[in-house]
Amino acid sequence: MRGAGPADAASAAQDAMAAARCWTGRVPDLRTWTYRVAAGGSRGRAVPESPLLNSWRNASGACGSVPARVAAALAPLAGLDPRQRRVLALAMESVPPGEIGYELTLPAHEVHRTLRDAGELLGAAPPDALDARLGALRAELAAALEPVLDLEAGLARLSGAIGSRLPVPPYGAPEPAAPRPGEVGAPGSGLRAYAAGLAARGIPYRMVERARFPVAELAAVRLGALFAFHTDRFRRDAERSGFPNSACDFTAVDARAFARALARDLAGAAPLFGAVTRSDAVRRAHHLASSLERDDPHTNEIAHDGIDLALALGEFRRRxxxxALQALSPRRGEGSALAEALSRCAFDAERVIVQLRTLSSDLSAVESTLPDGVYVDMARDFAAHEAYHLDLIHGIDAARDALSEGAAARSGP
Structure with missing residues (x-):
């Protein structure tokens, strides 16, 4: 792998970890199926926290076996915080700002501001000068680290142990941060509340719950919620971009990069979950990306395309x-706390679909029957939908964590 670059090396490492999990015979936990591959699966993408860039934490001097020249090269960037470093790490791999915003769940204008700040620190303020400076910095880092990283020897040992065919982990979507108490998406009456209840129960109860937890079905639910969360991020920024003096600078270029990344990840997930394919979400995601070649993000045409994608994902999530509810047969948990939580989530899933259909109808009515100047609030349900998606994503995570803790306590050290 030497000479292929850090993204390919990180992709191989991720595949190796998936292979190791497979070979040890352990049942993969939910996150193996739904967390995004750090390097982007088989496509290969830079890892913000790669060994090449970890030395930013110690840019004031050499650390361990990393040559001092690395620290010297990175010294101008010592003041950047971890989020800014992640932005710059992806920019160093030529990822466009719109896609960086998608990957790191950041608004596009924050990505651009970070790149401007980094350019000033590196003495390369114009965008084209920054690109050239980042390329030179990456080459310097790679040259400095080549004697330290012996990737060939590591991969040779791996290949001799398990063979040359490595499983490619499933695709996912970037992970939103878990909300804190009092924020949107904090524990309410859904899966996060169920998970909080699990944490307060004893090991015997959790072991019973673990036996009937519908892992595969809820992995699909979580994945659908992840894609819906990012679809709504796109829709929100696209809507705001149409207002004069808006703080949201979501250009057509950034919107296209965001939409392409979302469509790419949906296409990667489709073969793993039949319900994704049947939901028509992949086709609608690609249609959204292609529509941005001719329409601005804030137009009604893009609004309709975004709603159509959100609807397809809503139907996938409901199915x-x-x-998951069908997996809870009467013998396995009908009437249980999990069944009640899932029933509430299914009810909310239907409510989201109705709201999206109503919004689409209202927008169509404005276009065809009402006078100019009438405005439909495209953002009217975003907060409620975000809370719902975050409850599904982090509630499933928290439930699996609580159930795994019970299993670990039972098995002992």
Whole structure:
């Protein structure tokens, strides 16, 4: 792998970890199926926290076996915080700002501001000068680290142990941060509340719950919620970009990069979950990306495309929740706390679909029957939908964590 670059090396490392999990015979936990591959799966993408860039934490001097020249090269960037470093790490791999915003769940204008700040620190303020400076910095880092990183020897040992065919982990979507108490998406009456209840129960109860937890079905639910969360991020920024003097600078270029990344990840996930394919979400995601070649993000055409994608994901999520409820047969947990939580989530899933259909109808009515100047608030349900998606994403995570803790305590050290 030497000479292929850090993204390919990180992709191989991720595949190796997936292979190791497979070979040890352990049942993969939910996150193996739904967390995004750090390097972007088989496509290969830079890892913000790669060994090449970890030395930023110690830019004031050499650390361990990393040559002092690395620290010297990175010294101008010592004042950047971890988020800014992640932005610059992806920019160093030529990832466009719109896609960086998608990957790191940041507004596009924050990405641009970070790049401007980094350019000033590196003495390369114009965008084209920054690109050239980042390329030179990456080459300097790679040259300095080549004697330290012996990737060939590591991969040779791995290949001799398990063979040359490594499983490619499933695709996912970037992870939103878990909300804190009092924020949107904090524990309410859904899956996060169920998970909080699990944490307060004893090990025997959690072991019973673990046996009937519908892992595969809820992995699909979580994945659908992840894609819906990012679809709504796009829709929110696209809507705001149409207002004069808006703080949201979501250009057509950034919107296209965001939409392409979202469509790419949906296409990667489709073969793993049949419900994704049947939901028509992949086709609608690609249609949204292609529409941005001719339409601005804030136009009604893009609004309709975004709603259509959100609807497809809503239908996928509802079907996946129905399957999860079916997995809870009367013998396995009908009437249980989990069944009640899933029933509430399924009810909310239907409510989201109705709201999206109503919004689409209102927008169509404005276009066809009402006078100019009438405005439909495209953002009217965003807060409620975000809370719902975050409850699904982090509630499933928290439930699996609580159930895994019970299993670990039972098995002992």
């Amino acid at each position: 996946s929740l129905d399957l």
